[in-house]
Amino acid sequence: MALTGQPPREISLNQKLASITGMLGLTVLLLASFGINFQNKGLWLTVSLGLITAGILWFSYEQYKGKSAGIKNDGVWFKSLTNLGFWGWIAGLSITTFYFILYFFPKYLGLVEGGDNKGVIALFDPLSKALSGNPASQWFVYGALYTIAILAFGIKFMWKYRHNRYERLRTMSVMFFQTAFAFIIPELMARLNGTSVLNGGSLPYYDLKNIWPLNYSNFEGYRIKGFLSSGDIGFAMLIFGIVSIFVITPFLTYKYGKRWYCSWVCGCGGLAETAGDSFRQLSDKTVKAWNVERWIIHSVIVFVTLMTTAVIYSYLGNDTSKYWLTKSTFLIGVATLLTAVFALVMIFKRDQLKKDAQYGAIGYFVIIISLVLIHFYSGEGNVFLFKSGALRKNYSFLIGSIFSGVIGTGFYPIFGNRAWCRFGCPMAGIMGFQQRLFSRFRITTNGGQCISCGNCSTYCEMGIDVRAYAQKGENVVRSSCVGCGICSAVCPRGVLKLENGPLEGRIDSNQVLLGNDVDLMNLVNQK
Amino acid sequence: MENIVIIGNGIAGISAARHIRKLSDKRIVIVSAETDYFFSRTALMYVYMGHMKFEHIQPYENWFWEKNRIELVRGYVNKVDTANKQLLLDSSRALHYDKLIIATGSKPNKFGWPGQDLHGVQGLYSKQDLDMLEINAPNKEVCKRAVIVGGGLIGIELAEMLRSREIPVTFLVREDSFWNGVLPNGESQLINEHILEHHIDLRLGANLKEIVADEYGRVKSIIVQETGEEIPCDMVGLTAGVSPNIGFLQDSGIELGRGVKVNRFLETNVKDIYAIGDCAEQHEPIGNRRPIEAVWYTGRMMGETVAQTICGNTLEYKPGHWFNSAKFLDIEYQTYGWVFSEKGKKEEEQHFHWRHATEKLCITLAYHKDSNLFLGINTFGIRMRHEVFDRWLTEGRTADYIMEHLADANFDPEFFKHHEKAIIAAYNKETGKSLKPKKKSLKRIFQLT
Numbered sequence: 013m014a015l016t017g018q019p020p021r022e023i024s025l026n027q028k029l030a031s032i033t034g035m036l037g038l039t040v041l042l043l044a045s046f047g048i049n050f051q052n053k054g055l056w057l058t059v060s061l062g063l064i065t066a067g068i069l070w071f072s073y074e075q076y077k078g079k080s081a082g083i084k085n086d087g088v089w090f091k092s093l094t095n096l097g098f099w100g101w102i103a104g105l106s107i108t109t110f111y112f113i114l115y116f117f118p119k120y121l122g123l124v125e126g127g128d129n130k131g132v133i134a135l136f137d138p139l140s141k142a143l144s145g146n147p148a149s150q151w152f153v154y155g156a157l158y159t160i161a162i163l164a165f166g167i168k169f170m171w172k173y174r175h176n177r178y179e180r181l182r183t184m185s186v187m188f189f190q191t192a193f194a195f196i197i198p199e200l201m202a203r204l205n206g207t208s209v210l211n212g213g214s215l216p217y218y219d220l221k222n223i224w225p226l227n228y229s230n231f232e233g234y235r236i237k238g239f240l241s242s243g244d245i246g247f248a249m250l251i252f253g254i255v256s257i258f259v260i261t262p263f264l265t266y267k268y269g270k271r272w273y274c275s276w277v278c279g280c281g282g283l284a285e286t287a288g289d290s291f292r293q294l295s296d297k298t299v300k301a302w303n304v305e306r307w308i309i310h311s312v313i314v315f316v317t318l319m320t321t322a323v324i325y326s327y328l329g330n331d332t333s334k335y336w337l338t339k340s341t342f343l344i345g346v347a348t349l350l351t352a353v354f355a356l357v358m359i360f361k362r363d364q365l366k367k368d369a370q371y372g373a374i375g376y377f378v379i380i381i382s383l384v385l386i387h388f389y390s391g392e393g394n395v396f397l398f399k400s401g402a403l404r405k406n407y408s409f410l411i412g413s414i415f416s417g418v419i420g421t422g423f424y425p426i427f428g429n430r431a432w433c434r435f436g437c438p439m440a441g442i443m444g445f446q447q448r449l450f451s452r453f454r455i456t457t458n459g460g461q462c463i464s465c466g467n468c469s470t471y472c473e474m475g476i477d478v479r480a481y482a483q484k485g486e487n488v489v490r491s492s493c494v495g496c497g498i499c500s501a502v503c504p505r506g507v508l509k510l511e512n513g514p515l516e517g518r519i520d521s522n523q524v525l526l527g528n529d530v531d532l533m534n535l536v537n538q539k
Numbered sequence: 540m541e542n543i544v545i546i547g548n549g550i551a552g553i554s555a556a557r558h559i560r561k562l563s564d565k566r567i568v569i570v571s572a573e574t575d576y577f578f579s580r581t582a583l584m585y586v587y588m589g590h591m592k593f594e595h596i597q598p599y600e601n602w603f604w605e606k607n608r609i610e611l612v613r614g615y616v617n618k619v620d621t622a623n624k625q626l627l628l629d630s631s632r633a634l635h636y637d638k639l640i641i642a643t644g645s646k647p648n649k650f651g652w653p654g655q656d657l658h659g660v661q662g663l664y665s666k667q668d669l670d671m672l673e674i675n676a677p678n679k680e681v682c683k684r685a686v687i688v689g690g691g692l693i694g695i696e697l698a699e700m701l702r703s704r705e706i707p708v709t710f711l712v713r714e715d716s717f718w719n720g721v722l723p724n725g726e727s728q729l730i731n732e733h734i735l736e737h738h739i740d741l742r743l744g745a746n747l748k749e750i751v752a753d754e755y756g757r758v759k760s761i762i763v764q765e766t767g768e769e770i771p772c773d774m775v776g777l778t779a780g781v782s783p784n785i786g787f788l789q790d791s792g793i794e795l796g797r798g799v800k801v802n803r804f805l806e807t808n809v810k811d812i813y814a815i816g817d818c819a820e821q822h823e824p825i826g827n828r829r830p831i832e833a834v835w836y837t838g839r840m841m842g843e844t845v846a847q848t849i850c851g852n853t854l855e856y857k858p859g860h861w862f863n864s865a866k867f868l869d870i871e872y873q874t875y876g877w878v879f880s881e882k883g884k885k886e887e888e889q890h891f892h893w894r895h896a897t898e899k900l901c902i903t904l905a906y907h908k909d910s911n912l913f914l915g916i917n918t919f920g921i922r923m924r925h926e927v928f929d930r931w932l933t934e935g936r937t938a939d940y941i942m943e944h945l946a947d948a949n950f951d952p953e954f955f956k957h958h959e960k961a962i963i964a965a966y967n968k969e970t971g972k973s974l975k976p977k978k979k980s981l982k983r984i985f986q987l988t
Contacts, residue, residue, distance in 0.1 A: 080736055082869030086703040087589035175869075177954040298600060458950055459925025461864050461873070463835050464550070464598045465582035470591050479598055500952050502590075504866040506873055506922035509950050513981055529857035532840070535847055536558070 026074045034067020045121055045132040054138040061156075065164045072168035081175035083502050085471070093425065094290050100425040108422030115413040118150035143199035152199075158283060159195045163187055165286035172289070178497045178510070182275055186282035193221045194279045204245075213242030218249055221277050223256045225316040226439035228407060233327040262446060268512055269453025270443035271495020278439075280432060283421065284473065285496060288429025292473035292498065295428030301475055305434055305492065306369070309441040312411055314376050316438040318383065319407045321346050322400035340388065347384045350377070361449045364519070411436060430473040434492055444491030452512040453495065454519075455488035457481060461507045468499035468508060482507050489519045541565045543849065544626065544636035546616050550835055551816025552642035553577045554842025555849075556609050562850035567608070568636075570628065572615035574666050576601060580644075581835055583669045584696045588703040593666075619791040621809045638849055641788070641799055641807075641814040642842070645781035645833050647693075652777075654750030659758035660775045663697050672700075675774040679706045684772040686710075686761050688747045689779030690717050692865050695730075697776045698739050699868050709740040709770055711747055711763065713779075723880050723903050725892040726919055730867050733899055737868050750775055781833050783818040796820045798831050803855045805845045813849070815841035825858065827877050834863060860932040861915070862925060870899050875928035876915025878905040888914060891938065893965045895920075895958065902962065906938035913938050921958065922950035927984060939974055942966050946979040 023031070040050075040060035050056040076084060093099040113120050122131020129137055133148050136156060140148035166187040173179035198217050205214035216238035224230045230253050239250040264272040274281045321343070328339045354377045362370065420432025433440050447453060455478070462485070468478035474492045478499045481488045488499075488508070500508040543559060545552040548571035556567050582596040604611055614628040619639070626634045647662025649655045661671045676682035685701050687694050690712030698708045714720060717734065719727040734741045746764035753759035760771040783798035794800040794808040798820030805813045816838035821830040840858055847854040864873045879888060889908035894901035900920035906913050913936050916928065927948040931941060941948075945959045959976045967973055981987070 080869055083590075085588075085590040089592050090589040176952060177956070178952045181954055456950075458922070459862070459929065460836055460839075461862065461925055463581040463864075464579040465585065466579060466591055466595045466598065467582075467585065470595045483598060497952060504871065505864040506871050506950060509922070509952060511953065514985055514987055516987065517985060529859050532844055532847065532854060532857070535852060535854070536843055 024074055027071050030067050030070035030074060032067075033070060034064050037061065037063030037065075037067060041132050041135070044135045047131060049130075050135060053135050057135050057139060060135070061160055065160060068164035069167060072171050075168075076171045076174075083504075084172050085467075085502065088290075088293060094293070096294060096426065100291075104423055104425040107424065108418055111413075111418040111422045114150055114154055115417060121150050121153065123150050140199070143196065144202040146202060155195050158279070159190050161287045162190045162279075162282045165289070166282075169286050169289050173501060176497070176501050179501060182497070183286065185276045186278070186285060189221055189277050190279050190282050194219045205242075209243070210245060211241070211243035213240075213246055214238060215242045215246055215249065218253075219279070220249070220252065222279070223261060223273075223439060224253065225313070225320065225442065226278070226280070226437060228316050228320065228412060228438075229404075231320060231324050232404070233323070236327070261443065265443045265446045266451050269451050269493070269495050269510075270440065270447045271453065271493075271510070273443060274433060274440055274494035275496045280416065280420070280437065281430075281494060284424075284429040284433060288421075288424045288473075291424045291429045293428070293470050294426065295430065295434070295473050295475035297469050297472070297475050297477050299477075302477075305475070307372070308435045309437070309444075310372060310376065312415075312436055313438045313441045314380065315407060315411065317350075318380065319400075319403045321384075322403050326400040343384055343388055347381060350380060357449065364449060411438075428473055428475070430494065433494060434474050440492070440494070444493075447493070448489060448491040450515075452515065452518070454511065454513065455481075455493065455499065456509045456511055456513075457485055457487055458505075458507045458509065460485055461505045463505055465504060467502040467504065471498050471502050473498070478508070487519060542635060542637045543567050543640065544634060544638070545569045545640040545642055546626070547571060547642035547644055547816070547818075548574065548577045548611070549580060549642060549644050549816060549838060550577075551644075551838035551842045552640065554839045555640050555642065555815060555846050556842075557607075558843050558846030559849055560607050560609060562846060562852075565850075566610070568610045568612055568634070570612045570614055570616055570626070570634070572613070575611060575613055576604070578666070580664070583663070583666070584700050587669060587672060587700045616787055619788060619793065619812075621792050621812065624811070637811065639812045640845060640849075641785075641793075641812065641818060642816045642838070643784045643787075643818045644838075645817040646784040647777055648689075648780045648782055649777060650779065652688075652747050652749060654752055654758070654761075655777065657750055657752050657758050657775075658756055659773060660750055660777060662777050662781075663693050664781060672774075676701060676704070676706055678704055682706050682773040684709065684770070685774040685776060686770055686772045687776040687778055688761075689777065690714060691778060691780060692718075693781075694776070694778035695734070695867050697778055698734070699737070701776075702737055702739065707740070709742060709772070710734065711742050711745045711761075713744070713746050715744045717741070717743070719880055720882055721880055722917070723878065723884075723890055723892065725894060726901060726903060726917060727880075729894065729899060729901055729919060730870070733868055733870055781817070783820065783831060785818055796830075803857075804848055804853065805841060805856050806848075813845050815845050825856075826861075828858065828861065836863065860929050862929070867919075870920050871922065872917065872919050873923055874915065874917045875923065875925065876905070876913065876932050878903055878915040878917045891966055891969060893958075893962045895961075900958065904938055904941065904966075911937040911939055913941050916941070924948045924950040924984070930986075939972065943974050943977050944983070946976060947984050949979070 037060045040056060044050060089095045093103060122129050122133040124130055128134070129147055133150060133153055136148035136153045139156060140146060140152045166183050170180050170183050198219055201215050201218065204210050206212055216235040229235065236250065239246040275285065325339055325342060328337060328342055329335060330338055332338055354373065365373065415436040416432045420436060423431055462482040464479055464483045466479050468482060472478050473496060474494060476488065476490050476493060478488055495510055497510050500510055543565050545556055545568070548569050552569055556569055559565060559567055576597050577599065578593070579596045579598060582591065585591045586593050586596060614632065616626050616628060617630050618627040620627065624636055626636065628634055645664060647664050654660065659675050661675060662668055663672065676685055684707045686709045687697050688711045690710065694710065698710050701708050716724065716727040717730045731741065731743070742763065744765065748762040748764040750758055751760045751762065751769070758773060758775050760769045761775060762769050785795055785799055788795060788799065792809060793812060798818050799807055799814035800822060801807055801814050801819045802822060805815055805819065807814055817833040819841065824830045837858060841856060844854050844856045860876055862875050866872065879885070887907050887909065888905050891904045892901065898920065902919070902921060903917045905915045913931060916923070942963050945962060946957065949957065963974055963976045
């Protein structure tokens with residue numbers, strides 16, 4: 013007789029069949045990438061994607077059918093896929109491999125430069141041609157699979173949280189934004205290229221909801237040319253790109269916190285919340301991980317700011333008579349903006365920053381400004397000691413590919429589903445900065461009802477130790493919180509509520525544990 | 540430096556230690572026989588269910604204790620020698636104290652049932668009970684049926700745990716409806732139905748007569764008192780309440796009743812010895828509270844209070860308005876103020892009960908039948924804001940006022956359906972009033988001026 017527990021860690025027979033169904037769909041793709049030439053590509057593509065979707069949906073149905081609505085985390089830590097066990101590592105390695113090939117060796121997927129596609133990319137040609145009129149690329153294949161993952165696992169997620177309307181609506185939202193904004197609209201826009209609508213210009217591929225600095229390449233020379241050569245529509249899109257950064261994002265983040273983006277709109281977040289939901293418990297909650305997180309993410313922000321400045325700088329001219337925005341005007345502008353943000357925070361919000369955060373902010377500010385100054389007085393050539401092209405290339409390789417793709421998504425089963433959003437995403441970092449200091453959003457702790465059980469912390473994909481706040485009766489106001497709402501959902505005592513309210517008293521750093529008598533509360537709150 | 544020794548590393552003892560450290564530089568030693576580190580007892584169930592690993596239910600990282608100079612000693616206290624101010628640990632070591640805090644919690648009740656100590660019979664309270672459950676009921680093959688005796692909060696949690704591994708469960712409840720010594724009938728009925736929805740074999744009005752052994756001294760079956768029915772099973776969970784864990788204090792000279800007798804300052808009859816949490820028994824009950832309150836929150840409050848007293852701010856234990864919460868399978872329960880069951884309620888306590896037509900949601904509002912003064916509320920499946928109800932209780936609001944402002948108190952996640960309109964309509968119908976619900980006001984909720 014076994015002395016240790018043997019909880020149900022196996023999946024049911026039907027779930028195994030469902031997994032096989034999905035795997036069959038993947039096998040078609042795999043065979044195609046190994047060079048099997050399917051004759052009727054449209055049919056085989058439909059079969060493949062259909063089987064994948066059906067497999068996921070069937071699996072989900074088997075998992076949640078006949079169970080009453082409620083929290084469905086039974087056995088999460090017993091299953092090898094979700095507790096860093098054998099299948100978790102296998103899954104992690106497989107996804108990582110896929111990303112490596114996708115980013116660095118697309119020819120193995122069948123990409124042929126200047127010729128007809130082969131392999132799995134060719135299999136997607138019919139769909140791509142139907143949408144944009146062009147043959148598929150590795151990015152089209154990736155986009156199509158990405159969208160299917162968000163849709164199918166999105167339905168699974170909604171099943172799982174069917175008692176929770178916040179979760180359902182949020183998921184419908186990311187499903188919509190992925191399908192429409194990230195996948196279909198840019199493809200359809202490509203059909204306009206060269207038409208009279210665009211004055212004969214050609215729009216760059218533009219996912220409108222993908223905002224700088226997540227979309228770090230939005231202001232590169234070739235894109236700006238594309239926008240400016242495409243008539244009013246192109247110009248409007250460029251303006252929209254700028255307005256998104258300076259108006260829309262700060263406004264919505266002030267009103268609702270960064271969740272409006274991270275959990276309702278963003279594609280990276282969308283995949284993390286749907287396909288990655290099973291791995292949310294794997295994020296590291298230690299204080300050490302939090303310290304690492306703050307240094308990495310803020311360094312990425314500095315990196316992307318420098319890189320973008322350098323790239324824009326590189327294609328601007330010096331002659332004011334040709335265009336009002338010259339190299340030096342631009343640099344002065346950037347320096348002024350950063351100084352203004354730095355000064356405002358240091359003057360008005362200094363007391364809300366920890367010591368090391370203050371040092372970090374001062375350090376980075378000095379670095380950026382001195383680089384700008386060095387450049388300003390040293391004239392042409394390199395920007396910030398490096399060639400802008402080198403900066404851009406390194407950023408795109410290190411952050412854009414390795415971090416967000418290979419590690420961020422490939423390691424879902426190892427580091428949890430939001431490793432990229434937490435450690436790497438500069439957009440999340442900037443919005444987080446605002447969320448912490450200037451936003452109406454908070455997670456309210458419900459008086460003294462916390463029992464320190466730890467469900468909230470365990471299921472926080474961003475690695476926030478939610479319980480540390482809740483058990484003190486303190487509200488959770490954290491930069492990294494993406495507002496997924498799962499802490500509130502899994503709380504067995506109804507302690508946590510995501511809400512927008514007045515800034516006054518939002519952080520609530522006084523410990524208020526209701527139920528105590530008033531004298532005691534005063535004594536406890538004395539620091 | 541004064542030497543503070545705390546027996547027990549549960550929420551009461553740990554709260555005391557944390558607050559003593561905040562307020563002073565005294566030496567703090569915590570003795571526990573149960574585990575090396577503090578864990579959340581209420582979360583043990585989630586470890587068995589696979590929602591969390593044991594390490595997740597430990598609220599502080601392991602470095603926390605050393606950093607805060609809280610010494611943790613693993614050992615069992617056999618005896619308290621009050622004359623020499625020392626403890627006997629593991630029958631071998633002595634540990635001196637200047638001040639002693641007893642926070643040893645509870646142990647499951649056993650009422651002398653025949654067979655109650657057989658292999659396969661257990662309670663669910665400690666980490667050891669959890670480990671035992673992994674042996675007695677690791678899966679549905681080893682444990683083909685489990686019987687749970689006692690229809691309270693731990694009983695229903697144990698049922699939920701076993702069901703998560705698809706182990707068939709028979710649930711013997713002494714009362715004729717689940718927990719109706721505490722819950723009003725409507726709510727108790729709602730939970731009865733929900734228990735059946737989870738495929739638990741609920742036996743109301745059923746007592747345990749005896750537990751029958753097989754030839755190896757293991758549980759084979761149980762016999763129901765009322766019907767004489769024999770139910771074969773491999774595991775029996777005894778969850779008929781808990782009582783203070785104070786056996787080691789017999790003959791110590793510390794006054795004992797059911798628990799360690801304490802005054803309002805949480806002091807025992809022996810100088811420099813205090814008792815807090817589940818194991819403390821008030822000489823006189825405080826308000827409507829019971830003299831022994833085996834509740835997480837009161838453990839925490841007593842810990843905070845006794846820390847003040849020990850650090851020089853002598854402070855009476857004066858808990859504020861009563862509140863509590865629990866979860867019955869999928870249904871969350873919260874209570875603020877006092878709502879008594881039909882069995883326990885006083886003559887002037889009037890109830891208004893609302894239940895959703897299809898979903899498992901209900902509330903019961905208790906108020907004074909003459910003055911309309913709000914006494915308390917129970918909610919099932921609807922979350923309420925603690926701060927708001929606490930304020931309303933302090934302000935002495937009427938039931939009518941609560942009804943009109945119910946939206947202010949709602950704590951459900953955003954976009955959840957609201958039921959205030961339906962609730963107030965039912966209240967109007969029952970009382971012949973024509974109150975109108977007020978819109979939710981952030982100004983009122985957050986007390987903005």
